[in-house]
Amino acid sequence: MAYADTSEARGNMMHTVKPPKPSRLAAAIRSGSWLSLLSIALYFAIWFAITRDGLALVRPIKFPSPAMVVDAAFRTADLIPGDILATLLRVAIGFFSGLVLGLGLGLAMSYNRKIHYFFDPLVESIRPVPVVAMIPFFLMWFGIGEIGKLVLITLGVFAIVVVSTVEAVRNVPKIYGLAAQTLGATKFQLFRTIIVPAIVPGLVGPLRVAAALSFTLVVAAEFMGANAGLGFRILEARRLFNTDVIMLGVVLIGILAAVVDMLIRRAAAYLTRWSDRAT
């Protein structure tokens, strides 16, 4: 009876004795994480197999082979860093603006009923409209400069984040708010110390979706016209039927999106280290 309580908890403590750490390779084999590498290898194998490098089942102009893409990368090597930088900057600025605005308005709407009643119709009318449908207006309003591109991404991210924030606040168990109030927290302190940390796990999914959307929108934005960026490069290559460069652009965007997603997951894992979310 005396030890049942604590021994169980000690077993859960992170700094208790652990079995010797197995090598990364052994761990990867045991956990099955090597299957991710296998699936990537399979994609490449199939790509090889059906294109010119392998069985040549499709015409190179319609579907360039891996070798052609590598060749395109060497041919356009001097342009790639600038394109990556231009695209990443637009994504970063648009994503963070949308995140800050969405979080801010979502929290404000949850904090005050009147703010909620005022902004809810606006948010609900913007949300179901695909922002890409607004591109013609964006061109008229902002021209083909940076502002229009950033507003497009910001708006897309904002629509996801604001709704997710309001819903995440609703999902915070009432008991935490009650406990904080009976311990003397003001409403503002309640938001800062209870609501904000409690909604983080619920926002991880929406933020990953919003980041992926940012890449879709940045390409759409660069299609409207630009002088650098991966989307712009794809559009340029299309004019000249350089499908190998198009495919290169697609691969690079995919890699960037995957890296950004991984960074978000890393940050989320740190911010939610207190929760028993599955890792």
Added chain:
Amino acid sequence: MTSTASPQHRQPIIEVVDLTVTFPTPEGEVTALDRVGLDIEENEFVCIMGPSGCGKTTLLNLIAGILKPSRGHIGHKGSPITGPGPDRAVVFQADAVFPWMSVEDNIGYSLKVRGRPRQETEAAVDRYVSLVGLSDFRKAWPRQLSGGMKKRVDIARAYAADPDVLLMDEPFGALDIMTKERLQEELVKLWQLSPRTVVFITHDLEEALFLGDRVILMSPRPGRIAAEYRPNLPADRDMSVKTSPEFVALAKTLRDALKTFH
């Protein structure tokens, strides 16, 4: 053993006068509490027990200021209760330990939000983390603790708020019997070391008799005060007292009183 409160000369810390609470429901108005009157003295450990649905949690929520009475008066140190506050900290039945804060941040929470100096907060955390036996777990996340340990954090957090009245709503209701009885013993010890006015809600009659200076029995809906008991157990009691003839006899009296409700 049944007795009414002896005449008191001091002002009660909590004063409940002719309190009635009704709730609207689809089937019409339900009376949860019906003209309840109760005085709670300073540093008294009062257990309120009764069958489920008797309104005991409603009574606690009224003292906490989470609910408002339909009729009657409820006062704290002579002034009416208008809302929740740290002078009446609550330990809920459900786990209310903040999972995103370490054990020590949970315990120091009330002092921190009220802007107390850091040394004072740290001193209170030191004191209560050791009083509930969690000194080795100060930096732990709540998810790393067992149910019983989380309850200790919750109690320490409420204690550290330094409330006039500590309100406990079936805090041990969800625990296994071993953990529950150990926490009962620990709570008695804690209360001896750090005397406090406690209002403790329970439906477990042995728990009520073991913990309380005074046990108030409530009748089923509409909730009224049916009887009062004063167990008079030794201050340094442990679980063995539950098998003493006096305890057994009192438990039987209480059980018989409960039976008359059915």
